[in-house]
Structure formats: C-alpha cells, structure tokens
Amino acid sequence: MPSFLGMDLRGHLDLLLLATLARTGPSHGYALITALRDNSSGTFDLPEGTVYPALHRLERDGSVVSRWSEDAPRRRRVYELTQSGRAALTDREREWTVFARAVTQVSKLSLRAGVFA
C-alpha cells in the first residue's frame, strides 16, 4: 500500500475528518485518527498530532462542536458533526468526486496516448 505521508493532504484533511466523524459518530481525536487509518487500509497514516489543529479549525468554522467527556478514565474531548458540518461534507464530497473523475479521465487519456505513441 503506498504511503501518502509525504503528500500534501492539508486541503483534503477536513473532508477526511468530516467523513470519518460522519461514519463514527461523536469521537475523540485518537479514535478519529485510528478510524481514518483503518478505513483507508493504512493509506492515510498521518502524524497523529496533526488531527488536533484540523479539528480546532473545523470547530472554529462551525463544522464540528466539542465537549469534555468524563466517561473514560481520562478526561477527553469528544467531537461531533454539526448540521453545517454535514452540509460542508456533502459539498466537499461532491467537489472531490468531480475532481477525482477529471484526474482519472486525464490520466487515462495520457496512458492511452503513451501506449499508442
């Protein structure tokens, strides 16, 4: 499995986190990054600390809300998707689908051109 560690995922991290949150429900940072790694079969093996600035940014933008949970042995911050976050996720998924389809289309054309050149 290729590692995307060196690839600039900053632009996509918000989408990945929103999608993971939508899938897992209310979760804390460690659970989210673990779910992201597992759901991508280890492809998105990010430095785990990077998840926190992204979550704080999403909270500032109103896409997620957070609260302290006292249920676990340690106090932990639990994040939850908001209505606005769900709308943002839908928009970003749509944008990503268009983008990915276009990249695939162009790369396939290039491959064919390379084969027949």
Add this chain to the structure above:
Amino acid sequence: MSVDRLLDNLFDDLSGTGAAGRRTLAEAEDHLRAAVADGVERGLPTEQAEAEAVRRFGETRPVAAGIRRAHLDLRAVARKAFTGTWVVGIVGLLTLGLSGALSEAFGRIFGAGFVAGDRIGVTYTASRCDDYFEYFPNAGSCGEAAALHHWGEVVQGRVLAGILGVLALLTLLFARRFILRGSSWAAPVPFVVTVALAALGGVAVLLGGVSLMEIAFGQTSGTGVNLSDAIAAGLVFLAALVWTLRYLRRRAFA
C-alpha cells in the same frame, strides 16, 4: 523520547496560546495514553508501546503552529498591533524628553556651546547676529548668542516631545481603564521591548560613538546634543535589556 518528554516539548511549543494550548495539551495527553494502552493491549512492552505512540504522534512544533493558526484572531492581532505601536511611540517620546533634560544639564554644566555650538567655519550674517543678540544681549559673541539660542531650541523640542509622551501615556492608561478594556488590548511587551532594544541600541551606539570620537579629537562644540540623545537611548536600552534578561530567566528554568 518518552510520552512525558513529548508533552513537555508540546507545552513549550504551545507557550502563549492560552486556553487553546491548555486544551490541546490535555487532548494530546489523552491521545498518547490511549495509544500506549492500545500498544500494551497488543502485547508490546510498555517502553516500546510508548516509543511507538510518540513516533506516531509526530513532531510537536507543527501541531503547535497549527493550533496557533486555527485560533488566530485577526482582530486581536490588530488590537495588539495598535497598542504595541502606541507604546513604542510613548517610549520614543519619553526617551527624547529624557534627552532634553540631559541637554539642559549639559548646557548648564559645560556651556551652551557644548550642546548646540556650531562647527568650525559656520558664520552668520550681521542681521542674523542682531537677532541672536536681541535674545541674548549679554552674550560675548555672535557664536555664543547663537549657541544659547540653539540650546534653547534643542531642549525645548525634546522636552515638548517628552511632555507629549507623558500625555500619550496618560491617554493610553485612561483608554485601557475605560475604553480599550480586556487582555486583547494589552500591549505585547516582548514586541515593544524588542523594538526598543533594536532601535535605541542602534541610536545609542551610533550617536554615542560619534560623540566620543568628536570629544577624543577635541571637537566639543555641538557634541552634547548627540551625546544626550545617546545617553538617553542607552539608559532606556539598558532598562529594556534588564527586562529581557529577567523575562528570559523566568522562562529558562528547566
């Protein structure tokens, strides 16, 4: 690196981020303890689980930088820039006022010529001399009368700047008390001190060096104005330096 060491580093890197930093530190600690517990559950020895948790977490500096960016409040930055610039202006004006007091003292001790005397070769027209003698009829020469007049101007200009600095300080204190309330309006002291160190240190070295060279070569006429500026700048520079050293000492304990 141990989990505790990573948390110490993160704590240092998050310095000055307030509530956001404290929350991030708590989240990171929970994250790392959970990761170690997972590792131990998978059968890793505690030390190895801890090393893996630390490695997976990554560098602390980008995390702290990201937290700063995520909580960046441009309005707060603008507020601090405003009060910071205001305070820098106050420091500059008060330094000029101090220099005015020193120029007055130099003139009284060493004579007006030391502060505002003309360079060799400077002459005045007869009508200009008459003007100076009108102000200072007891002066022994036109040059002396001119020096007395210019000394007054040097002192007056600088003392006025000092008074303006005091007024600006009082206005700022009033504004902070009644209008610009709250910590978001607090002047960024390290920024002010850095500017003071750089600007006043430069002024002190440059003008002080020129004045001392002039005195060493026997040129004392008009040297006092630069010397008083240099001493005033040097004194404020020293105050800023003492503050910086005490600040660094407070932050440097292990």
